[in-house]
Amino acid sequence: MTTQDARPSNAPGHGLDAGRAEAFLADFATMSAFGATGNGGVDRQAATPADIEQRRWLQSLLEQHGLRVEYDRIGNQFGLLELVPGAPYVVVGSHMDSQPTAGRYDGAYGVLAATHAIVRIAEELRETGELPQHNLAVVNWFNEEGSRFVPSMMGSSVYTGLMPLEAALAVTDHDGVSVQQALEPTGFLGDGDGPVAACCAEIHIEQGRLLEDSGTTIGLVTASWAASKYVVTVEGEQSHSGATVMPDRRDALLGASMLVVFARELADRFPGVLHTAVGQLDVYPNSPVVVASRVRLLLDLRCADEAVLAEANELLAAEIARIEERASVRLELERSHEWGINPYQPEGVALARSIAEQLGYPHDEILTVAGHDSINMKEIVPTVMLFVPSIQGISHNEGEETRDDDALAGLDVLTGVVRQLAMGGLGASTR
Template sequence: MSTTDTQFLEDFAEMSRFGATPGGGVDRQAGTQADHATRKWFGDWLARHGFEETVDDAGNQFGTVELNPGAPYVLVGSHLDSQPLAGRYDGAYGVLAAAYACARVAEEFGAGTQAPAYNLAVVNWFNEEGSRFAPSMMGSSVFTGKMPLESALATTDGGGITVGQALAGGHRRPDGKAPGLASVALYAEIHIEQGRTLEESGTDVGIVHRTWAASKYRVTVDGAQSHTGATRMEDRRDALYGAALVITAARELTAEFEPGLLHTSVSEMNVLPNSPVTVARQVLMNLDLRSPDEDVLARAVALLDKRIIDAAESSRTAIALELTHSWGLVGYQPAGVELGRKSAEHLGFTHADVMTVAGHDSTNLKDAVPTVMLFVPSVEGISHNEAEYTRDDDALRGMELLTEVTRRLARGDLRKENPR
């Protein structure tokens, strides 16, 4: 193992102590003290390795290196925030791998062995997870113009704290020096797969070529508040019962299709009044449908609509679905996918084209600039869980691949052009 590899693993272990949980994971939701402490640690790392740290108005944290004055940036990164009681690798691995990749490539170009076409920048996107502040991928959404900055800063958590207030408690304030979208030519990101495909097939790395299609809803179930004991069963309009029927319907919907063609989930349930002796008057929750086939997703949505009607009738409640996010099968630029493949082949790594089921900041960036997205294996596909794990060999292999990709991007192998 090289000195760089050893240092990477040591740095990753040190970074993982911020927000560490008893179960071996981390809990550093966006804008919390644990998140701020991690960002401070990372800012110090950037300074020690020759990067200039800046933060933009949306809380995105950058480290820049100028190699070609006046040229745009190759931007590389992921996110340091986490879900509650989450794993150490989701997002954070990609940020540190990006930092190491950029530092190594900058050193190579600084030695004069190659002439760079672009400058380099590392990014830690703010609030990718969306657990404390919804929606997810907030920082990259603002960066790419998909979400107004004012809306992001005004977003509140469950306690009424705004994003703006949470960011004000951080280690560094915006100074107007952070890169903007206009100064970014290309983007690359590496992430743990969060699934079992690479591990089960014994494949070293994944080259992401497309996203799954998805439809996300905010579900409101309205019933009538009443006494849990005294109210006759036939008189009850129990919003929690209606919600349970929706949850069951969403799960059972997957059996209507071949295995692997539909994923469904319900999450973040809020029950009112949430009293032990009161029938719920309202339930709010999120419902998520995803598929690698747009026709399957459309049929699933149609079936769900019918089951929602049935659930409302059975529970004597009013159930409303508000579509909050949706997208089809969206591809990454073929030239970027091919660059990822060539990089893996050059290094002798086995590779496969894979689709991403989860959302990542790269899914925002790919709509603005040519983007390369890479995966490394996840043990047993476990993610958003303290048991999340990627083996050291896989993590180091991914860092090496990202370094090769960054090297090729920086020297101009993939020129900025219309991403579509």
């Protein structure tokens, strides 16, 4: 972490004592060494050696602080602190897997913050003798990023019943290795469904620059942008890249390229409201002297307005037909993942606001454009989502950075939120 950047901080000094702050920063530095890249980032995609190594380190850290570590049947990692036998849990955390050559903060900050928040709350409860209503659990969700195994947010999707376990375990990576095959040798495949949740909290870097630009320390997430994610297969015909006359070509890569360009043009039609991207593209046979016969790509549409997203999907469908005719190819679209603008529970936003106000941190409501595991969790239990600023909005990049003061302020607010959740601050809903 660093405290050196051009943005002046409007936040007061964080409410953590020096020892807790130093311990958190030291653990963050240790965690960031797993899968470290040469340019200051990390590469620890799901169930790769770096991800496995950092999971074992987290298990050791949790156990050192008296938490019992368990894994469910999709490899979600839980650190359990049972304070009230038989009671459900406040599930707090994020993910520690990453994109290739990614930043140190995305997800991992939220898991470590959850760990330190729960350890602090446990110590305070022992000192005061208070009895909470709920138990506490740190969670490190499996394969949130979806870079090695598609789709993203896999672990929380299985936990919340949005994705069948069998389907998730059968997903394969580019080398044909399934999720089950990747996890089995690690010891991270449990035989249960994880702890019963009463409510959930997650803190994350914003991955944008609204908070930084406005001098806001804590983002109170009220809802997510809607999203439509597609797996697109473009079928053409393999032929010689030199000898085949141009009118006879059925170039799958040409059709895919037309779709990539259209995706950007589509976003430009709805500036500031619609984001689009093609983040992955696989070409077959990918030979320098062969016209491609098949291309598989992942298309991502995210929107702040559900009506605009519906219109964008209609425009996409119409464009598919035109591409097929112009490039003499066939396109198949499978909508692999989608969600609407479903808000987080207002009472959770109000709770987070009250904690930020008590601690004196500048705060404001914000939407999340990126997907997070809490988006799944809020569908089954009351859920609180918090953001801290990202310097220049850089994310999924080795240059991703957040100020120490902002990270520690987020930990401070998260601790207050989780303490209230443990005492029954949002009721006693259970999945």
